[in-house]
Amino acid sequence: EMDEKKFKAILFATQQLAKLGGYDGIFTMSSFHFFDKNLKESYFLKVGKPIVILTNAELDIDLNRIHERKDILATMADSDLDFYFKFQEVD
DSSP states (O other): OOOHHHHHHHHHHHHHHHHHHTOSOOOOOOOSHHHHHHHHHTTOOOOSOOOOOOOOSOOOOOHHHHHTTSSOOOOGGGSOGGGTOOOOOOO
16 A cells, blocks of 8 residues: 655655755656656656556456556666657757
């Protein structure tokens, strides 16, 4: 079960670390409506386009729940994001 207080504490800590480190921002991804809502409330901006998650797992999930972002939780460690993003150096 998702715990909103814990997730908000993680977001706050992440923002404080970025500020203390002098970083320009934080990059993350979300595959689940719970995180979407909390990221938006913490002033994270939605950028990019949705990506396809490929798996060979046998899943018996209602496609509507997937489209509603209620059944699939994927993290950046679960996917090959290096295929989707090309970072460029800024002068």
